[in-house]
Structure formats: C-alpha cells, structure tokens
Amino acid sequence: MQEAELQLIDGRLVLSRETAGLWLGLGYVRAALEKSGFKVGQPVLPGGAPQDFTDSLTEIFNNNNSGNILFIGCHSVSLPMVLEALLRTSPCRKARKVCLGGPGTLRLSRLLMERFTFLDAVVEGAGEDAAVEIGGFWKGGPFPRSRNLVIRVGEKIIGKAMPADSAAWFDLWPYCEMPLNGSHVAPVAWSRGCDCNCLHCVVSAQNGRLQRKDLDSVMGDIHRLMTDHGIRHFDMIDDYLGGTRTAVEQFCERAEKIDITWNCSLRTEVIDESLAARMFSAGCRHVYIGLESACQSIRSALGKPSPLAEALRAVEHCRKFMSVTCSFIWGFPFESLPDFVRTLALIRELRADGVDTASSPFVPFPGSPLTAEYAGKLIYDPDLAPLALGLFDKLPEIAQGLVRKHPDIFTAFGLLPDENFHRKVRLYEEFQQLN
Ligand code: SF4
The missing domain is CATH 3.40.50.2300 (Response regulator)
Structure with missing residues (x-):
C-alpha cells in the first residue's frame, strides 16, 4: 500500500x-x-x-x-x-x-x-x-x-476567507467510502445551503445559497450504499430536503421505485396533506421541522419564512403519516417571559399529540447574523454554557481557559444578554422535570 x-x-x-x-x-x-x-x-x-x-x-x-x-x-x-x-x-x-x-x-x-x-x-x-x-x-x-x-x-x-465559490461542488466528487461502523443507516446529501438568512442560523454562511446535486447522482449514491453495504434506511442530511415542493416530488418519484426508507428536514411551506402522503409512500418515515418559537413575533424577528399557523398545519399533515420532531430555540433578548411560556405550552401540546420535540437555548455560533449583532456583548457563564451545548456536564477546564482568553473566537460558549435568561432556565428545568 x-x-x-x-x-x-x-x-x-x-x-x-x-x-x-x-x-x-x-x-x-x-x-x-x-x-x-x-x-x-x-x-x-x-x-x-x-x-x-x-x-x-x-x-x-x-x-x-x-x-x-x-x-x-x-x-x-x-x-x-x-x-x-x-x-x-x-x-x-x-x-x-x-x-x-x-x-x-x-x-x-x-x-x-x-x-x-x-x-x-x-x-x-x-x-x-x-x-x-x-x-x-x-x-x-x-x-x-x-x-x-x-x-x-x-x-x-x-487570504480573506470569502464565502466559497458556488461551484458544482459535490456533483464533481464521487460518493466517499465512509466508515459506517456497521450502521444500518447512512447519511446522504442532495442539496446544501439555503436562500433564507434567518437571524439565528449559520446555514447560509456555511453553505451559501441552495444548491442541489444532480438527482441521478444522489440516486447513484443510494444504490451504491444499498449494494455495497446493504443499507436500506437513509438519513437525508440536506439543510432541508430539496427546497421546493417540485423538488420534493421529484425525489419521491425516484425513491418510490426502490425499497428504501428515509428521514429528512423539511421547509414547512412546501407541505400539504397530499405531499405528506406521497412522501410516506416513497419511504419517508420521519421528518424534522424547525419551529423555533410558539410566537409569530419571534419567528418574524428571526426571519422564519412561513407563518406559525402554516407551520403547525404542516406538522399536522406530516404527523398523519410519519413521526415528527419539532425543534425550538429560546433565550433571545427579544423573547419576553410570556413568549417563552407560550413556547413551553406548545411543546407540551405537541408532546401530548405524540410529536417528538427538541429544545435548547440559542447558541451564538460564529456565522449567524444574531451572533454578529451581539459581538462583544455575549455573557460567559461556565455553568450555563453546557445547558446550551448539551454535550458537557461541566465545561472542561481546557475549554474554559481558552474561552476566557479568546471570547471573540469561542462565541458558541457564550450567551446572548437576556435579562430574563436565568428565570427562563429555571422555568425550563421545572418544565423538563414535569413533562
Ligand atoms: S432556519 Fe431554515 S429557513 Fe432559516 S436560514 Fe436556516 S435553513 Fe434556511
């Protein structure tokens, strides 16, 4: 070798x-x-x-x-x-x-x-x-x-590190031979990027505008994983599948001809009941939908493209056919305590209806417009950062030292200044214990 x-x-x-x-x-x-x-x-x-x-x-x-x-x-x-x-x-x-x-x-x-x-x-x-x-x-x-x-x-x-050229990137590269570690699920990407620029999100900064890989190439990746690794279930890791209703329909048309199941993230404005039914018959078994907040004013402030009522209808359509996870983000300075309580109430309602939920405080990842807006004003609290990051019981000493020394680099370990944050944390912890 x-x-x-x-x-x-x-x-x-x-x-x-x-x-x-x-x-x-x-x-x-x-x-x-x-x-x-x-x-x-x-x-x-x-x-x-x-x-x-x-x-x-x-x-x-x-x-x-x-x-x-x-x-x-x-x-x-x-x-x-x-x-x-x-x-x-x-x-x-x-x-x-x-x-x-x-x-x-x-x-x-x-x-x-x-x-x-x-x-x-x-x-x-x-x-x-x-x-x-x-x-x-x-x-x-x-x-x-x-x-x-x-x-x-x-x-x-x-060099200045401008956004990458939107070349025909991953059409050019053959599917990689990944160590799958015996997993029965494989990640596949059809698109990356997003044409929106929501305040809390890094997708546009990271991946630029929405680009789709040629669908033949995606199906080639899937066939190869089926043949070489016996994989039958695919995790479509696009920032959101396809981007448009037509694109989702095109994917369904190809997927329903083969015996596979798959999960994806979805933009809610593309979904109605007939498309949810079609996705199910094409093998979709789980969708992930970012609701972020139960308050229209917060969703609007973040720049979420669809109205809350429409997003909730999309959840309802999907839930008839497949399992659904809705995600929420809280801890914005412009989110009042009543706004936050409404979000907790919606989480409770959705859970009672059998919808899975994921929720966490906002993490100021570099690249999101909100992180840029609050540059220099982030709060560093080693006891609260793990709550947002979810991986640590306590921030490792090494991380704490570097974060203290370079707060402008390690913004993800900070929190936005929100006068209600500690109260929200207490309410959130009580809510998690009771629900
Ligand atoms: S939250 Fe969703 S719609 Fe908004 S920029 Fe990120 S990927 Fe796009």
Missing part, C-alpha cells in the same frame, strides 16, 4: 462513534482529494467522552504519523479542544502542515491564524476545492485560488 500524503481527522465531539460514522463533509473532502490523485490515509475518528477529547486528540497527533499534511474538521464546540491538542503537540509535529476546516472555523479564519501560529491554513465553509488546492500548493504546485482559504506563507497570512 502506498504511503499516505494526507491525513484527515474528524474533530467533532460526538456522543457515539458507533452511530456517527465519518462526517459527510469530511468524506467529500476525502473524495475530492483522492479524485485529484492524493494518497489519503484512512480518516481518523477520535472517540472518548467529551471530557477526554483533548487527550484522545493529543494521542492521535503524537502517534499517527500518516501523511505530512493534517486536515482537521471541527465544530465550534470541539474547537478549543482541537486547538489545545495541537498546541500541546506542536513541537513533535515539526514538518507536518496543519489545515483546519469545518463549521467551527466559520468567520474566524484570520483570527485563528493570527492567534494560533501553529496553524498553516484555515478553510471556511465547503472545503473540497480548497483542500485540493492547498494540498497541491504544499507539494510544490501553484498558489491556491480558493476564496474561502487563509494560508500562512512565511511570516505572512494571505
């Missing part, structure tokens, strides 16, 4: 590696690199409890010597642990180049390069083209042209 030139590391914090598999985004980067002739090592998926994540990564950086280039994908929540592990191991990495990417770097590339001098490059957003170009550059090829890349050359930091 040829020696690898590059090593991909999936730097997400996930609750279970058995079900997580390889991050699909990193899988596409791998496919792009391999198609361009790079020898890529088997992706590394660090495991372990969130509290031990830095130690797991440190061990990997110390002991995995595959390839002279490390591409590390990370999420905002794992970013301090990844950086700490890189910092600890920087003397032993010597000639190895390090490129950081994934949603965790969004809007942060220059700051990261300035403050963490052991980083050689940072990619923001879709990373397939940038990874191929920077890999080529470090092998002696031409200077990278990707707009979403910041690179260190000697003492200089070059």
